[in-house]
Amino acid sequence: MPTPPTTHHAQLGNATLTLLEPALPAQNVLSIVLDVNPGSALNQDGSLHIRTQHLLDAVAAPAALAAAVMNDLDDAQRRTRTRLSFLWDEHGHVQRQTVDTQLQLDETSRYGTPDLEPLHFALESSARVLLAVIDDEWGRLLSVHLGEITELYRLENVLGTTDTFRIHVVPTPEAHSLQSVAEQSPRNAPVQHQSAQQGGRFHHALMAQVQRLYQVGAFEQLLIGGSVLGRAEFRAELGPDLRGTIAGEFATPGDATAAELFTAAQTALLVMEDHLETAVLDEALESGVHGGASTLEAVQEGRVAQLLVSGDGSAQRVWQDTSGQVYAQAPASGVSPLTGGGVSERNLREVLPLLRERYGVHVRFLTAARAQRLDTQMGGLAGVLRY
Incomplete structure (x- = not known):
């Protein structure tokens, strides 16, 4: 057995x-x-x-x-x-x-x-995104990465004798399984919610958490959801560094479930990914390097910060010698100009681990229309340069 x-x-x-x-x-x-x-x-x-x-x-x-x-x-x-x-x-x-x-x-x-x-x-191939959801009752921060949504932080804007808001401890949820905040935080008596603008404390407290998450690299892009007024008040609090991360907005109730938030943000998420990939392609075309031979040469000289690959790289053929050097075309007579020995035909996907390890290059995999543009305009491979 x-x-x-x-x-x-x-x-x-x-x-x-x-x-x-x-x-x-x-x-x-x-x-x-x-x-x-x-x-x-x-x-x-x-x-x-x-x-x-x-x-x-x-x-x-x-x-x-x-x-x-x-x-x-x-x-x-x-x-x-x-x-x-x-x-x-x-x-x-x-x-x-x-x-x-x-x-x-x-x-x-x-x-x-x-x-x-x-x-x-x-x-x-997946950007780290923070959803900031704000209305006059709730301020919530949720992470979206790798197809999963997780709530990180939540404030309830309540009218009390000593506090203008209270923090709820958020349990670690299963993906897409968060209940509404009202269901998660039952109360015996109704809570009177106050205006989100009062004293600015509510938005200031939420913004402090956003800034902390940004400083530790928890997200790259910010999507703002909630009511019209809540979104406007939140944007007004953003400093210059965070304004540059805004990727879009969407309307949603503050107590929406995770699945509802993911659905409401889906269009903005797709537009954001399109803009990110289009921008990096434009940068590679205008001031970077493209084409198989030129890009691989620049990577192996340590000049490429971000390597742009079509799909997962399995469709692109390369050649590699015994030292690990990678060539976009087979060297003359199948002999490596570096080692004087033979070369082996591989696909790009197989050599990416070595390129990452040796040259510290970050790989971005492109799909759909961006992959097609990379194939047709840039020879299937491109790089954003370090210098």
């Missing part, structure tokens, strides 16, 4: 790679990404099990590791939308690290060195 795997779960976040990578052995790891969303039409009538078995067969996964993956599918469907699993054999015992995300990632499998590229793709 096989030994049940020792399993460690993690939610996908910025610290995931830092914690996960040192815990994985360098070789003989089964890496597999599965769309386990129970609501997906692709997963009906046993299709998930059949598709998973094909992915396992394609990489000749060892029987014990394959069995652990198959036995995990029902649990995975109860937990998340996409599950990334890393499994290996340690002295006859199956060890497993799993990472869950609400993002939709391409399904992949590999047996050998751990395949961390799906994690990089998820982390590097």
Whole structure:
């Protein structure tokens, strides 16, 4: 009877790679990404099990590791939308690290060195956004990252003898599962809410939390929601550094659930992502570098701060010599001008880990219309320069 795997779960976040990578052995790891969303039409009538078995067969996964993956599918469907699993054999015992995300990632499998590229793709293709939701009763701050929404801070604007507002402690929620604030904070007697402008204390307290979160890098872009008056009062409090992070606004009640807030902000989130990617493409075209050969050369000279990649990089071919140097075209006669030896054909996705490690480059993966523009106008690869 096989030994049940020792399993460690993690939610996908910025610290995931830092914690996960040192815990994985360098070789003989089964890496597999599965769309386990129970609501997906692709997963009906046993299709998930059949598709998973094909992915396992394609990489000749060892029987014990394959069995652990198959036995995990029902649990995975109860937990998340996409599950990334890393499994290996340690002295006859199956060890497993799993990472869950609400993002939709391409399904992949590999047996050998751990395949961390799906994690990089998820982390590097999603901006960290703060939703600030304000009306005359509530001030709330929620983080949106990697397809999940989490409430960070909440103020209730109440009329009392000593306080003009009170802070509610926010529990750690499941993604999209927050109840309305009124349901979470039941009271025996009705609360009289006062004007949000009174004394400026309410907005000042909320703004202090926004500033703190910005200083520690908790968000890159700010979306403002709530009532018309609440949004206007909040904007008036913003300093010059925070004004530059505003990516849009949307109307919503202050006590909306997380799912309702996510729906209300969806259009603004999509517009924000479009603007971000368009701006970085414009910068690369006007003052950066583009084209496969020029971009890879600049990356390997340490001049590129941000590398722009179409899709996940798996469609673009490159060549690599034994020193790790990467070329956009095969060198003459298949001989590396650096080492004098042969080169191996790879796809760009496979060499991105080395480029990150050696040159400290940040990769931004582009999709949809921005990926098409990168392919047609810039040769499929571009970079924003450090200098």
